[in-house]
Each structure stands twice: as C-alpha cells, then as structure tokens.
Amino acid sequence: MTGHDPQTRAVHPPVVTPAGSRPLAQPIFQGHLFAFDGAADLAAAFEGPGKAFLYGRLSNPTVRSLEQSLAELEGGAGALATSAGMGAINAVLMALLKSGDHVIAQSSLYGGTYALLHDLADRWGLELTHVPGDDPEEVRRALRPNTRLLYLETIANPTTHVTDLPAFTEAVRGTGVLTVVDNTFAPLLCRPVEHGADIVVHSVTKYISGHGDVMGGAAVFADPDVHGRVWDHAVELGSITDPFAAWLTLRGLATLPMRIARHSATALDIARRLAAHPSVDRVHYPGLIDHPQHETARRLLPDGAGGVLSFELAGGREAGRVFSETVRLVSLSPSLGDTGTLVMHPASTSHRQMDAASLAAAGIGEGTVRLAVGLEHPDDLWQDIEQALAKAA
Secondary structure (H helix, E strand, C coil), rough: CCCHHHHHHHCCCCCCCCCCCCCCCCCCCCEEECCCCCHHHHHHHHHCCCCCEECCCCCHHHHHHHHHHHHHHHCEEEEEEECCCHHHHHHHHHHHHCCCCCCECCCCCHHHHHHHHHHHHHHHEEEEEECCCCCCHHHHHHCCCCEHHHHHECCCCCCCCCCCCCHHHHHHCCCCEEEEECCCCCCCCHHHHHHCCCEECCCCCCCCCCCCCCCCCEHHHHHHHHHHHHHHHHHCCCEEEHHHHHHHHHHHHHHHHHHHHHHHHHHHHHHHHHHHHCCEEEEEECCCCCCCCCHHHHHHCCCCCCCCEEEEECCCCHHHHHHHHCCCCCEECCCCCCCCCCCEEECCCCCCCCCHHHHHHHCCCEEEEEEECCCCHHHHHHHHHHHHHHHHH
16 A cells, blocks of 8 residues: 555554464454455345354354354354354244244243243244153144244253153154254263254353353254345344354364363262262263163263253252352353353242243252263262251251
8 A cells, every 4th residue: 555645554454364274273263344446246245154254243254264164163054153042042933933922842941941941932922832742742733834943952951851852753744843952061972963953043152152251153954045044044143153252262163172071071970979978869961871861861862961950959959059159169150161160049049030920830949950961070069068958957
C-alpha cells in the first residue's frame, strides 16, 4: 500500500499468508469480515455451510476447523458449532419443529432440555410425550402422524440411564421421525450416528474442551440437508460460537482420548467404593454390574462409561446438602468434564424446573448427589468423599 497517506495505511495493514510453510495448529481468525473479488462470489457465500467465509455470525475458518473436527469425531456429514450447549439444542429444536408438531423424549433429561421442550409446548402448542426409555415399544406406541423428533441422551443426566440407541432409532426408522441424541456425557465412548441417530448434540463446555474455560456447544448431522436447515436458522438465531472459544475447544479436543479414559477409570473406582459405603443407599453408574442398563452400556460404551455418577444418600435432602458443603478437594459446582471433580445436588439446582412428580419419573430423588469425577488420583478423591460422607451420616 505504498503511495498512500499513513492514515490510510493504518486502516489497511498487510494480511500475511504463509508461504513455504504451514501452521501445525489451527490459527485464530479473530476478524469477522472477509472481502471478495467479485459480486457473484459474495452472493454464493450466503448459500449455506461449507461455502466461502464472509461474516463471523455465519462462520469463520477457526470455527469451521472445529466443526469439521467434531463431524469427524462423530462420523457425521457436517457440524454446527454454537456458543453454548443450549445454543445447539435450541437451534436444532427451533429449526426443525413448528406449532402442533409432536416430540417423543425420554423422561430423564438434562434440566435445560426439559425446560425448553415444555416452554415450546406452552408457547407453540408443541405436543410432547415422555417415555421412560427402557423399551423401544414405548416409542412405537407413542408415534403419531405429527411426530417429528425423538429426543434421547446416551447417558442421562444425572441418573446415568443408558439408552439402547440401536433399538430406539430402529423404532422410528422409515417414519420420517428424526432422532436427536445428546452425547455430552460420552464423547469418543459412543458414536450415536453409527447407531442410527440423525443428529448428535454436545455441550462442548464439558469433556470436549475439558478445562473449565470455554463455553460452547455443537450439533453434528448425518444428513447434509438437515445440517443446512439447522444452519439457516442458527445464523439468524445468532448462536454461532466465536473464534477464540473454537480455538480453545480445538486445544482441548487434542487430549480428549486420554482424559475421557482417565475420567472413566476413576469414576468406576469411586463408584465401587461408594457402593460399599453404609451411608449410601444406591449408586448409579453404568460400569457397575448391578446398573439396570449395564449390559447395554457394555455394548454401546465398551471403552468406559464416562466420568459422571450419582448416588443416593440415606439421609435424603439434608444429607445431600451437608455432603456437598463439606467436601474439600471436590468443588461444589454445576458443570462436569473439568479437570477437577465437581459435585452438585440436582433436585435443587440443574433440575429445579421439575416438580416432584417429574423428578420421580426421571429417577431423581431428594438425596441424589451427582459427582463429575475429574483427573485427581482416586485415593485422594476417596479420602475427601469419605470424610464428607461421615459428616452427612
């Protein structure tokens, strides 16, 4: 830009493109605007995902790198990276549903998903049927001419119910009903697309980013046309993630295989110790042989059952409160998938939107405590848990 005034040169710095070498890690493309050489090229970029980059709300090279990585992770045809897990769930539901449609959803769901579905039922007239998720015949009986979606979780939050994905997706095959599976608890451990899912959603805030410093979500699609329909809505909703969050998530994704294996191994160790403790009535973890879906988990999750478990304290709600407040190494916090172990009381926090009947239907008790096991040494964790159990007894 020689020959121009310094004021103009300050506005138009040179954009350096590597030549003769390439970055080994995905760079952060922080800028949100891209220029074109021709009007036709600019117009084509508006046509959908996978086209040229033009504006950060639609996509960005760093965000696209994350989307492609997540699509490969789940075996999908394309992906959408959003600013939060609920951003992905909102984009999927609001893009694919309309007033009067019918949704079948399992009873035990993440509280935010449950609240969104019931909000849409109240405001849009969405018809909603909850099924326990134990028998695919429940789904067949619930089907209606206006059924559009079947919504499942690989490992339910916080009961750790494991859905037989192949059997449930088969129950709606050929009906035109799309199956959405929340796989937040089981990245790498399960690939729902391989079991018939049409859409897989994640809160990448959790295990995929894995370090407690990113907020993000994702939806992965088996069908490019469905991907395009949801992308069209997501960009108008404004739910696309930002480049820095995408870059941090890519950083976390690199260590996911090692982290998820460690989370799973330590969770199984802690679950076994809890099951033998006199203050604990019951432990919910798919890796335990007495878990109701243990055999299903062995088929769908052969490399581990994830890092989240829940357990019922004999002392009920008050015991849950005391336990959560007296752990020292474990942190009282509402998330999961972090490097450190986190604990919470679902009935008063993540599932507070649910009344007593809904909590009971979902298998959540007053004394249910959810433990998201981190990467600490299991002996150190157990020492902390054991002293808190003694105080809660």
